[in-house]
Amino acid sequence: MTERTVRIEVLRYRPETDERPEWQGYDVPCREDWVVLDALNYIKDHLDGTLSYRWSCHMAVCGSCGLMVEGEPKLGCKTFLRDYGERVRVEPLENLAIERDLIVDMSDFGDKLAAVQPYLMPRGTPPDGETYRQTPAQLDRFRQYSMCINCLLCYAACPQVGLNPGYIGPAALALAHRYDLDSRDAGHDRRAEVTASEQGVWECTFVGECSEVCPKSVDPAGAIQQMKLACSLDYVLHPLRKGEAS
């Protein structure tokens, strides 16, 4: 297996000593099949044990190792170094506060995710002995949007997230859409209090980059545009529904 030395430049931030993030370079002997995460692990194990970053599965499932690689949001575990030159810049995800080195603060995202109530809110329980039934066609309506791994690459790619920190953001809205589309769910109106609010889907201006960078082809941009249509129909039809109810 051939080896080549790659200069990995990492944007480091140590809150106890650094006023602001600063670049630090490491010369890493990389094998041809190495991804960015392998290089970071080499640095941690052999060059500088103080480097901090998140990772877990090393196979694009856990969503922990989201990073900016040469300015693009990427999963460190599926970004091959052979696709880059002899110098590779690695930064924490854009638009998110840096906790330490490559670790970003995810607490704000956690709050936004909880705010959209991403769980089934069924109309009632099925009769005794029965289970919820769903046809393959009903499953197919939302399956794509259930593939999100919360890696936050879409938040790093979305300029609206950076410009308006209150914006609920692509992943949380796509997950809300996933439950809105589920044939077993009746929680649309409750979710709409957040998704149709000023910090919800209307903050999106359809840049579309969230879907471009998504490693799971979730297409949050598509989900949000479909939610805009649903919100608009709700707005028009709501008075009619009220009339039906009375």
Place this chain on the structure above:
Amino acid sequence: MSMARPYTRPVPRTWWLRKSNYLHYMLRELTCVLIGAWSGWLVFGLVALARGAAAWQQFVTGLTSTAGIVFQVAVLVGALYHSATWFALAPRTMPLRLGGRRVPAVWITLGHYLAAALVAVVLLFLGVI
């Protein structure tokens, strides 16, 4: 003691120059200005029409002047760019289904082009009559 002191990087004003996709997005949004200006110009034409022959003639002279033609060509290019980008995005906003299957994205985009062509033909036909 907590060491937490999160650092938030500011978003530079030139963020939209960092990626070609961001730049294309800004261009798409910018075309709205041209289309808005054209709409205002049409309203101005209607007002001129209501005010009488002299005002209308002045409006037509403006339309056929060099500046008027440059403006209209710019509006046409902007409108075409705007339409092409939105037609390309349309399948993501309206995931149609036929017989339980998703309609391929390219069909939806082509449908938009066909509808636009149809409207253009009808408008041209009405204009000729």
